[in-house]
């Protein structure tokens with residue numbers, strides 16, 4: 001039986017980054033990655049395979065940096081683990097032993113088993129599988145009418161990309177009042193609906209799919225709660241993902257209520273020398289510290305670096321006490337980004353807050369070519385002025401602006417500190433120095449706090 005110091009199960013972003021980071025800290029140890037799929041995709045790039053990228057091969061990702069750092073990779077599926085004996089077995093019958101084991105088994109799409117007809121042919125999912133996505137692209141290209149179920153960021157991005165093809169009719173059905181409604185307050189989320197409509201998607205919000213109707217095993221129409229029936233060649237379900245933790249459960253690892261593998265701040269499970277990282281591991285909300293369900297590659301890789309640096313000894317302390325969920329996307333050329341609390345989550349968690357808002361254009365003067373509207377809203381604690389969340393809508397630059405807000409939240413920066421925040425500005429790149437959007441939003445929050453205190 002071959003023996004390794006460290007075995008990583010999974011070759012997604014968290015497996016790769018844990019492997020590279022840990023291998024660099026421990027060059028004398030033997031590392032093995034066991035990954036199920038021969039070819040891996042950049043998961044976040046999947047929607048763009050359907051239009052903006054010519055071919056799925058342009059969205060490939062792999063463990064080359066891990067191999068370069070000295071790691072070994074085999075393509076196989078881990079089927080059984082004996083935690084006491086520190087051994088595992090794979091689907092090809094290989095057996096090996098480890099000193100440390102890392103679960104990076106990720107997440108899988110939720111199958112809409114609660115919708116009648118979910119198992120008909122042409123009812124598709126968005127799995128992180130190279131071959132499936134390559135085939136799905138072909139099937140999309142040969143379909144005309146497509147219904148997407150779910151207006152979260154994956155459903156919205158997929159619908160937007162398909163609608164860019166001239167000959168497609170795309171309908172998106174979303175149960176909430178707006179698309180992206182879990183990451184944005186209604187006044188921002190309504191802009192997601194607007195941009196999707198402008199690019200040609202028929203957006204049906206506040207509606208649900210009741211039944212998928214088919215003949216000869218293939219779906220041909222979708223019945224909605226509103227009573228409408230839509231003819232379709234294909235249905236794409238994008239209703240969310242669940243942690244891929246069956247293997248961990250079978251191995252006897254304790255899971256959190258939401259099915260993720262229970263871990264501490266350094267990604268250590270309840271079993272010694274067993275770790276979990278990325279979508280399969282537990283996350284803790286930034287404000288409440290309660291178990292949260294955040295599945296983002298940015299979160300997964302932040303956890304992977306924490307684990308990679310601390311695998312043998314805690315050396316680099318985790319610098320945040322909870323997971324922020326920094327989220328961004330682009331629809332119809334407009335970017336949406338949020339971090340930390342939004343009004344709905346603050347209210348649900350009974351967190352006292354005020355908002356600070358500002359709207360402008362992202363160039364100065366606004367008449368410059370390429371200028372785009374920018375809207376910003378921050379969520380602030382009225383007691384001490386700490387920034388606990390933010391949302392931005394606008395051009396591409398907001399993809400990095402949200403990262404300033406994310407850092408401010410993590411470092412407990414207050415609106416009082418940010419009014420003297422030193423920024424760089426340029427006519428072609430930013431709003432004017434006289435009205436830098438984030439500073440203006442802080443000023444707005446301060447005046448609201450002042451009103452409360454008077």
Ligand SMILES: Cc1cc2nc3c(=O)[nH]c(=O)nc-3n(C[C@H](O)[C@H](O)[C@H](O)COP(=O)(O)OP(=O)(O)OC[C@H]3O[C@@H](n4cnc5c(N)ncnc54)[C@H](O)[C@@H]3O)c2cc1C
Pocket residue numbers: 009010011012013014015034035036037040043044045046047076077078079104105106107108126127128154244247277278279280295296297298299300328
């Ligand atoms: C369409 C789409 C768009 C997204 N866009 C964004 C975005 O814009 N920004 C963002 O931050 N996040 C985005 N995400 C989320 C992001 O993809 C995930 O958070 C990320 O993939 C998590 O990485 P991971 O390594 O933990 O898990 P995964 O990427 O799920 O990787 C897990 C790997 O483990 C392998 N595996 C599982 N079980 C076994 C086993 N028994 N044996 C061997 N191998 C196994 C799987 O085959 C898989 O390759 C998107 C996700 C999707 C699906």
